[in-house]
Amino acid sequence: MSEESSPRSADSAILERLGRMWQEADPPPPGLADDLVAFVAAAGVESEWADMHLVMSDDLAGVRAASDAKTLEFELGAIALLVRVAPESSTTGRIDGWLTIEDADIPTGTFVTLVADDGDRTTHVDDAGRFEFSGIRESPWRLRFSFSDSTQLIQTPHRQW
Structure with a gap:
């Protein structure tokens, strides 16, 4: 079985497509990561x-x-x-x-x-x-x-x- 047709590479390809689909369908709001860092820092x-x-x-x-x-x-x-x-x-x-x-x-x-x-x-x-x-x-x-x-x-x- 070649590396390209292995179950692991097929799984990786599916997961990559799934990740791209969610990134396009429901992306995180702009600035979310920075807002979360500021919130956690302010929580003390x-x-x-x-x-x-x-x-x-x-x-x-x-x-x-x-x-x-x-x-x-x-x-x-x-x-x-x-x-x-x-x-x-x-x-x-x-x-x-x-x-x-x-x-x-x-x-x-x-x-x-x-x-x-x-x-x-x-x-x-x-x-x-x-x-x-x-x-x-x-x-x-x-x-x-x-x-x-x-x-x-x-x-x-x-x-x-």
Whole structure:
């Protein structure tokens, strides 16, 4: 099979045509990239987890009891965050989280703030990297971390339980 007729080159050709089609049919607005850079800079947050994915959803995992608990994982360089979000009642939820830093201890004085529509709440991250929030109303939220040994803030994208 020649290089030109390989499945890989056929896939590449299809993807190129598809990319050109979308570029012509729905191009990004002029200045979008510059506007986004300015918006992120104005937000005053140095880093945001971009790599987030649903690790497990208990209601899809084949467990015996019905549950809406979800486990999310965020990674940013050497920092990893595992968050379990579960309902507490018909109107509130709970977040249990574990923060780890590769090859390092959690700095003393590390705090996490739950930023939500009904107000911000802050708690201490313990030496094992664990933290929790309960009584969370159903609304978009994000977690913002501050470290005593740095002025850097790190936050998750908005989520809703």
